Amino acid sequence: MTNTAIQFIEVSKSYEKNPIVRNLNLQIPKGKLVTLIGPSGCGKTTTLKMINRLIEPTTGRITVNGEDINRVNAVELRRQIGYVIQQIGLFPHMTIEENITLVPKLKKEDSTTFRKRVEELLDLVGMDPARFRSRYPRELSGGQQQRIGVARALAADPSIILMDEPFSALDPISREQLQDELVKLQNTLHKTIVFVTHDMDEALKIADEIVLMKEGVIVQRDVPDQILRHPKNEFVREFVGEKRFIHSSLLSKAKDALTKAITVSPMRGLAECIQLMRRHQVNGLIVTDQQGRYLGVIGANEIYAHYNNEGLKAKDVMSKDVEPIHSETPMQDVLPLLNGRERGFIPVTDQTGKLVGVVTRASVLNVLADTLMEEAEGA
Known part of the structure; x- marks a missing residue:
C-alpha cells in the first residue's frame, strides 16, 4: 500500500x-x-x-x-x-x-x-x-x-x-x-x-x-x-x-508578572528552534505537548551542544531539570528562585500542568516599576 x-x-x-x-x-x-x-x-x-x-x-x-x-x-x-x-x-x-x-x-x-x-x-x-x-x-x-x-x-x-x-x-x-x-x-x-x-x-x-x-x-x-x-x-x-540564523504589596503572585512564553513542539528540529528564538528575540523556548502541558526547556546551550547532530529534535536535548512554578505562587517565593536561575525565566503552569506563561526578571521589574509609580502618584 x-x-x-x-x-x-x-x-x-x-x-x-x-x-x-x-x-x-x-x-x-x-x-x-x-x-x-x-x-x-x-x-x-x-x-x-x-x-x-x-x-x-x-x-x-x-x-x-x-x-x-x-x-x-x-x-x-x-x-x-x-x-x-x-x-x-x-x-x-x-x-x-x-x-x-x-x-x-x-x-x-x-x-x-x-x-x-x-x-x-x-x-x-x-x-x-x-x-x-x-x-x-x-x-x-x-x-x-x-x-x-x-x-x-x-x-x-x-x-x-x-x-x-x-x-x-x-x-x-x-x-x-x-x-x-x-x-x-x-x-x-x-x-x-x-x-x-x-x-x-x-x-x-x-x-x-x-x-x-x-x-x-x-x-x-x-x-x-x-x-x-x-x-x-x-x-x-x-x-x-x-536573519533567521541567535512589587510591592500589589504584586503578590506569579500570575501578576506573567509574560508570553515562546513555545515549541517536541518534534521540531534544532535549526527551527534557533529560528524561533531569533524571531522572538528570546534566549530560551518552552517545550509543550499537544495539550499545552509543560515538558521542558531548551536554550542556546542545549542547541549548540548538539547542533551538529541533525537527527535530534527539541525533545531530545531539552532540559527537564527546570521546575515550573504555579501561577498562584507568592512573589516572595518567586524572586529568590528567579535570582538563582541562570536562564533568567521560570515557566509558570496552572493546576493541570498547562503552561500559562513565564516570569522573567524583566517582567517582574516592569510590574514593580508600574506599581511603584502608582504608589508614588497616590502618595
Missing part, C-alpha cells in the same frame, strides 16, 4: 505561450501538511487547483490516492476533497450549521448524523455549538468565519484538504491563533493538507514539509529544519531570510 496521497507526474500548465508550471514531479505523503510557497506568479496556487481540477493541466498526469483524477468526475472529486480559501466563501443566507453540512447533504449522507457532526466540528475548531450553530456568517468575526471554513472542509471527513492562503486576510493576532489551531488539528486528525502561502514564517510554523517554487519549478523541497540548515541556493537563502 503506497504512502503517497497525491502525485504529480511531468505536469505542466501554460496559458497560450506563457508557462505557469513546468514539468512538475511531486509526491505528497499521506497524513502530512505540505506548504507550497514562493513569490507571486511562481505557480503555487495553480499547482493546488490542479489537484481538484479547478484548473486542468496542459500536459502530464495527477493521481489522488493512486487514481488518475482525469478518470474521476470533477464534481465528485471536489466533494471528496476539502477546500479552504482566503475569501472563505460561506453562504450568507445559510446558518453556520447549514454551511457546515452542505457537502454531506450534497453527497446524500445520513441526515441523522448531521447535528452530531456539526457539534463535533464546532468543538474541534474551538467554537461553542450552542452559541454559533444557528448564527449567520455576518454575525461572526473574520477569524470565526475562517474557523467555520475549516469546519466545513472537514465535514465530509475528506482524507485530503487544500488550503489556498486561508489566513492571509486576517489581522496578525487572528492569523497566529488560527495557525496554532491548525497545527493542533493536524496533530489530532492527521489529514493530508496542501497549504499555499507566501509567508515563510507561516510555512516554517505549520509545515511538515516545505515546497519552495520559482517560475513554475520546485527550487527546494524539504522539512523546515533542513531548509533552514541547508538552503540550496541564493534564492532560497534570500526567500528564507538570513
